[in-house]
Structure formats: C-alpha cells, structure tokens
Amino acid sequence: MESMGYPKETNTFDPTPLLSARVQRYAPGAIRRLLPLENLPGMISLVAGKPNPEVFPFDKITLSLKGANEEIVLTRENGLIDGLQYGLPGGNPGLVKWFEEFQSELHGINRSQGWTCCIGNGSQELLHRVFQVLTDPCDSVLIETPAYPGVVGFLQAEDYKLVDAKTDRHGIDPSELEKTLSRWPESQPRPKLLYTIPTGSNPTGRSCPEWRKIGILRLAKRFNFMILEDDAYYFLNYEEKSNGKSRSYLALEQEVNGETGRVIRFDSLSKIVSAGMRLGVLTGPLPIVKNVIKLTENINLQPSSTTQILALSLFQHWGRTGFLEHCARASEFYRRKRDVFAAAAEVHLKYRATWDVPSAGLFFWFTLRLPPGEDTFELLSKKGMESGLLAIPGVAFMPDNRKTYQLRASFSLIAEEQAYEACRRMAQLVDDAWGDWVREFVPGRIEKNGLSNPTTTVSA
Ligand SMILES: Cc1ncc(COP(=O)(O)O)c(C=O)c1O
Incomplete structure (x- = not known):
C-alpha cells in the first residue's frame, strides 16, 4: 500500500500502517478509477457502460x-x-x-492537514466501510458503551x-480508558480504533465535554489508535452557546x-x-478515505447520484449560512419536544426511574427502578406490548448483551398527549413489576395492586 504524499509543513499522522489485511486485498475498481479522466479536455471515452440519458424519461426535477x-x-x-447518471x-x-469547504469553516481545519471528504449512503454505510478499512474479524475494538x-x-x-470504553453522564471517561489501555496484555494486539458518539449519544442522549475529548485525543496519540467520531446528532444540540458547546x-x-490524522468524522444528513x-x-x-472509496467502487459502485444532486442544489441555494439556519430551526423544534417529554417524565416517572434530560439528540435513557433480577427486554417484550408501549430495551445497546434496567425512548415523533401517556404506561410497568415481585417473594405483605410508589433503588 503506497503512502500518501503529505504536504511537508504540516505534522500529519499517517494511518496507512493501521489498514486492515482485508482492505489490502481489494484492487481499485477497473472502470471507476478511469472515470475522472473522462473530463480531460479532448478525451473521447469508451470506458463506462453508462446508459444514454436520451432514454431517461425525466425532463426536470422541481424542489419546492x-x-x-x-x-x-x-x-x-x-x-x-x-443526477440521473452513474x-x-x-x-x-x-x-x-x-462539504470540504463547510467542514473547513465549521471545524477550523485546513486542507493542508491531509484530510478529505467522501459521501456515502448514510453515515451507516460509511461507518461499516471504515471498520472494514481498519479492522479484520476478531480484532479488538474500543467501543463507547x-x-x-x-x-x-x-x-x-x-x-x-x-x-467497553466506560461512560458516565459526560460520555467516555478517559481515566477508565487509560486504565484499560495501560493494562493491555503485551501478548495481544492493541485496538486500532475507538468508536464514539460524542453529541447526544444514541442511546444515552449524553454529550462529551471538551475537557474529556482532550484527554481521549491524548490517549489516541499515546496508544496509537484512531477515533471514529460518529456525530449523527451534532446539529441537534440544545446547549446554549454560552454554556460551552463542545468542539469536535x-x-x-x-x-x-x-498533529492531525487520527480522527475520522461521520456526519449524517438523516x-x-x-x-x-x-x-x-x-x-x-x-x-482512509481513499480506501473507503476503493471498497465502494468494488461493492456498490457509488452513493445515489439523484439524492446527491438534490442535496447539492439545496445547499447551493441556501449557502453555508442558510444550511446552519435550517439546522438551528430543526434543533429548536426538537428542543421543544424534548422539554415536553421531560415534563411528562417528571410527572409520571419521578420515583420509578432515573434519567438525565438529554442535552442533544433524540433520546431519553431511562434506568427503571425494577425489582432485582428484572430486565427491560423481558418487561417490554411481554408487558410492554400488552400495555401498548414500544421502546428499545437496554440490552440492544450492550456489546456483551448484558441484562439491564434501562430503555431508550425516542421523543422525535411524539405529540404532547402521547408523551404523557407513554410515561404513564412506563410507570405502570414498573408498578406492576413490583406488584408481581412482592406477590411472589413476600406473600401476604400487600393487598392486590397495593404498591404504587416503590422507592427501592437498584443499581443499573
Ligand atoms: C449514532 C448514529 N450513527 C449513525 C446512524 C446512521 O445514520 P444514517 O441515517 O446517516 O445512516 C444513526 C441513525 O440513527 C445513529 O443514531
């Protein structure tokens, strides 16, 4: 694998030695690598099996x-x-x-630092690609949990x-991560990457403050790993600017x-x-980007031309300022929904669950005060379904599939009345679980349905 030629004046880490064996088995796509040459002046291209747009039935696309x-x-x-062609x-x-100009301005980075952008079918595809580029099956991976x-x-x-890269209410804890990495057995290959969702995490809704990001960046350099910054909720951040919105x-x-070169950032338009x-x-x-593109040309050729041209026309119409104004409006829309859900949770769940009001993103992460040994998977898939409540049990977010007292509740589509009703149903599930537990373990202590405000705290 050849190394990229970086501009001499910048101090840029070259991640080429971290590339996976798998990606190195792929050759650049025979056709697609020639496509940029088609635009050279005077070139007659007999390269691509492109259809002739004369046969496409569309005359124009209008966006209102x-x-x-x-x-x-x-x-x-x-x-x-x-927009219609390959x-x-x-x-x-x-x-x-x-996007290169946008990222440059938004994150204060310049092109001489050896980075670039590419587009994918959602950040999901790009995440998968980057894992393919950097890791082989059975490798160790640090994952925010x-x-x-x-x-x-x-x-x-x-x-x-x-x-596990352990988290608390401020996201990944760098001191815990340092412990994990400094105790790493000599005999085992070290992890080459850390996956994190720094803003309004899915599922916890928590954000990582700048001082923690600084600690984690230092560890990345010291222990030689890449940071996969999955910032799908970056633009839905409800923190006031003055409160210190964290830089990426x-x-x-x-x-x-x-130096630069250890951060791989994912943004989503979804x-x-x-x-x-x-x-x-x-x-x-x-x-990294070059190898992601190599996989794309070998696997699914490209992201959709049609949706890309729609997005480009929209962004050219708005400009960077218009785009950010739109994001601010979207953020305000969701902030109001978050506030409604927070009020509903306060009314119904106060003694039945613990949670933090999310400072970004679309999720509340509730820890239910359930009887010992209970699990939200069991609870939601049986009693939750019966009572008409769907939410994602915590186990879905645990790399080791452990049982949890937690669940993720998304507030993005929920109207005010539904928010109160959903929280009431959640509260009822907790009460019923205690009722069942007391009936089973403490016979004769309570009347049927008599326990409504359990205050026992169970650790999560
Ligand atoms: C943290 C996170 N990353 C990535 C994605 C995937 O986003 P996209 O729709 O851009 O593929 C999601 C979607 O919900 C997400 O929550």
Whole structure:
C-alpha cells in the first residue's frame, strides 16, 4: 500500500500502517478509477457502460421548499443529467467540495492537514466501510458503551473483541480508558480504533465535554489508535452557546496533539435534511478515505447520484449560512419536544426511574427502578406490548448483551398527549413489576395492586 504524499509543513499522522489485511486485498475498481479522466479536455471515452440519458424519461426535477415560496428546478442544462447518471464512487464532486469547504469553516481545519471528504449512503454505510478499512474479524475494538446498535450489530456478527470504553453522564471517561489501555496484555494486539458518539449519544442522549475529548485525543496519540467520531446528532444540540458547546474531535486534534490524522468524522444528513435520501459524509485522513472509496467502487459502485444532486442544489441555494439556519430551526423544534417529554417524565416517572434530560439528540435513557433480577427486554417484550408501549430495551445497546434496567425512548415523533401517556404506561410497568415481585417473594405483605410508589433503588 503506497503512502500518501503529505504536504511537508504540516505534522500529519499517517494511518496507512493501521489498514486492515482485508482492505489490502481489494484492487481499485477497473472502470471507476478511469472515470475522472473522462473530463480531460479532448478525451473521447469508451470506458463506462453508462446508459444514454436520451432514454431517461425525466425532463426536470422541481424542489419546492417549505415555508418559503422558493423552487429549485433541475434541468438538462443544470444538473439533471448528473443526477440521473452513474457518478463517482466517492460522491458528486460538487457535493464533496461543498462539504470540504463547510467542514473547513465549521471545524477550523485546513486542507493542508491531509484530510478529505467522501459521501456515502448514510453515515451507516460509511461507518461499516471504515471498520472494514481498519479492522479484520476478531480484532479488538474500543467501543463507547452503551452504543448505537447499528454498529454493535455488525461488530458482533464478525466476532470482534468488543472492549467497553466506560461512560458516565459526560460520555467516555478517559481515566477508565487509560486504565484499560495501560493494562493491555503485551501478548495481544492493541485496538486500532475507538468508536464514539460524542453529541447526544444514541442511546444515552449524553454529550462529551471538551475537557474529556482532550484527554481521549491524548490517549489516541499515546496508544496509537484512531477515533471514529460518529456525530449523527451534532446539529441537534440544545446547549446554549454560552454554556460551552463542545468542539469536535476533528476541531481539537491539532491543538491537543500537535498533529492531525487520527480522527475520522461521520456526519449524517438523516436527522436534518432527509433520512430517506441516505446521505452521509465522511471526513478523514486521505489514506482512509481513499480506501473507503476503493471498497465502494468494488461493492456498490457509488452513493445515489439523484439524492446527491438534490442535496447539492439545496445547499447551493441556501449557502453555508442558510444550511446552519435550517439546522438551528430543526434543533429548536426538537428542543421543544424534548422539554415536553421531560415534563411528562417528571410527572409520571419521578420515583420509578432515573434519567438525565438529554442535552442533544433524540433520546431519553431511562434506568427503571425494577425489582432485582428484572430486565427491560423481558418487561417490554411481554408487558410492554400488552400495555401498548414500544421502546428499545437496554440490552440492544450492550456489546456483551448484558441484562439491564434501562430503555431508550425516542421523543422525535411524539405529540404532547402521547408523551404523557407513554410515561404513564412506563410507570405502570414498573408498578406492576413490583406488584408481581412482592406477590411472589413476600406473600401476604400487600393487598392486590397495593404498591404504587416503590422507592427501592437498584443499581443499573
Ligand atoms: C449514532 C448514529 N450513527 C449513525 C446512524 C446512521 O445514520 P444514517 O441515517 O446517516 O445512516 C444513526 C441513525 O440513527 C445513529 O443514531
């Protein structure tokens, strides 16, 4: 694997030695690597099996934007053909450039630091790709726990050794991580990456403050691992600016470590533009992005040209400021929903569960005060279903599948009345669980249905 030529003046870590054996078995796609050359002046290309757009039945695409009497019209002269035709595996060059400029400005990074962007079918695809690029089956992986099941699922299926990066209400605890890494057995290969969701974590809703990110960045340099910064909820952050919204790992790396190249960042358009468009953005060191693209050209060719051209037209229409204004409106919308859900939880769950009001993202993470030995999986799949309450049991977020007293409740689609009713049903589940427990273990102590406010605390 050749090393990328970095500009001399920047101090950039080269992750090439960390690449997996698996990705090195792939060769660049024979056709797609020639596609950029088609645009050279005077070139006649007989390369790609591209269909002739003459046969496509579409004449134009019109986008009408909510709330403003504005339309974006894509015609043959301005982008329609690009949107209907095969494109490049790393994404529409215009959209890639838009995000490179955007990331540069938002995170205060510049292109001489050896990074680039590419587009994928949602950040989910890009996450999977990066794991493929950096790890082989059975490798050890550091994973923030509890963690997003979309990642836990494919890691479990490939027999990785999943090593908990322990979290508390501020996300990953760097001192715990340091203990894990400094006690790592000499005989075993060290983990090459840490997966984390630093803003409004899925499932906990918690965010990692800057001082912790600094500690974790230092550990990455000391113990030679990459940080996979999955920031799907970055734009849904309810913290006041003055309260210190935390800068990203990408933004902090140079300042903390005096070098760049260990952070791979994932952004998602799902929560702010459209989940169905399936668009995510990877920002990371050139060797990583180049290898992700190599996998894409070998596996599914490219992300959708059509949704990329829609996104690009929208972002060009809005500009970076308009995009951020839209994100701020989306964030305000969800902040109000969060507040309603928080009020409902306060009314019904006060003595029956513990939780933190999420400072970002779309989830409440409840620890139910259940009788010893109970588990939210059992509870939700039986009594929860009977009472008309669906939520995700904590076990789904645990890499080791351990039983938990926890559940994730999403408030994104819930109207005010439903929020109160959902919390009331959750409270009833807790009360009934204690009723059943007392009936089983303490016969004769209570009347039927007599226990409504258990105060026993069980550890999670
Ligand atoms: C933490 C996290 N990462 C990634 C994703 C996947 O997002 P996308 O729709 O961009 O694939 C999700 C989706 O819910 C998520 O919660």
